[in-house]
Amino acid sequence: MNLFAPDYYVKSFKSINLQRLHENGIQLLLCDIDNTLVAYDEVFPNQDVIDFVEKLKENGIEVALCSNSPSARGEEFSKHLSVSNAYTFACKPFPFCFKKAKKDYGLKASQIAILGDQMYTDILGGNIWGLYTILTAPIAIKDRKITKVFRFFEELLYGYLEKKNILKRGEFDD
Ligand SMILES: [Mg+2]
Incomplete structure (x- = not known):
């Protein structure tokens, strides 16, 4: 198994098939924020994000935020959502927030499952630590400076994965 290959590749959080999560026994979805749920400069969740969280909860899946952003960003964002936790400054791909979530939810x-837009943080971290990984296409092209560095290496990685027939960009599962 390639550590950068997601278990599930989607165009957007809106296209996630909950049946697929149920089939894989998922009980908690950890959501990255920036460029996964909203663009990085959007302070609040929009109605699509609010509806998404509600739909998951109605279907018996808990939702928590899991962001490498500073605490203030995650806390402000989570105030407007009925998520049960906001793990901020998570330092993905390191497992701090994954371990905490395991403990918090038993x-x-x-x-x-971890849902995110970056291979080097969300997907690599999730795969190393045994989570179900969901890669989404990033929402906006705009990125923080540090993310731009990761994107450069991600370009190379996409090329490698495409050559190995592991993942084709834009050929989503859903
Ligand atoms: Mg992100």
């Missing part, structure tokens, strides 16, 4: 890593 779950095994395999029962937790």
Whole structure:
């Protein structure tokens, strides 16, 4: 298995098929914020994000935010959502927030999914630590400076994965 290959590749959080999460025994979805749920400069969740969280909860899946952003960003964002936790300054791909989530919810890593737009943080971290990984196309082209550095290496990685027939950019599962 390639550590950068997601278990599930979607165009947007809106196209996630909950049936697929149920089939994989997922009970908690950890959501990255920037460029996964909203553009990085959007302070508040929009109605699509609010509806998405509600739909997951109605279907028996808990939702928590899991962002490398500073605490203030995550806390402000989470105030407007009925998520049960906001893990901020998470330092993905390191497992601090994954371990905390396992403990907080009493779950095994395999029962937790991580949804994010970056291979070097969200997907690599999730795969190393045994979570179910969901890669989404990033919402906006705009990025923080540090993210731009990661994007450069991500370009190379996409090229490699495409050559190996592991993942084709834009050929989403849903
Ligand atoms: Mg992100």
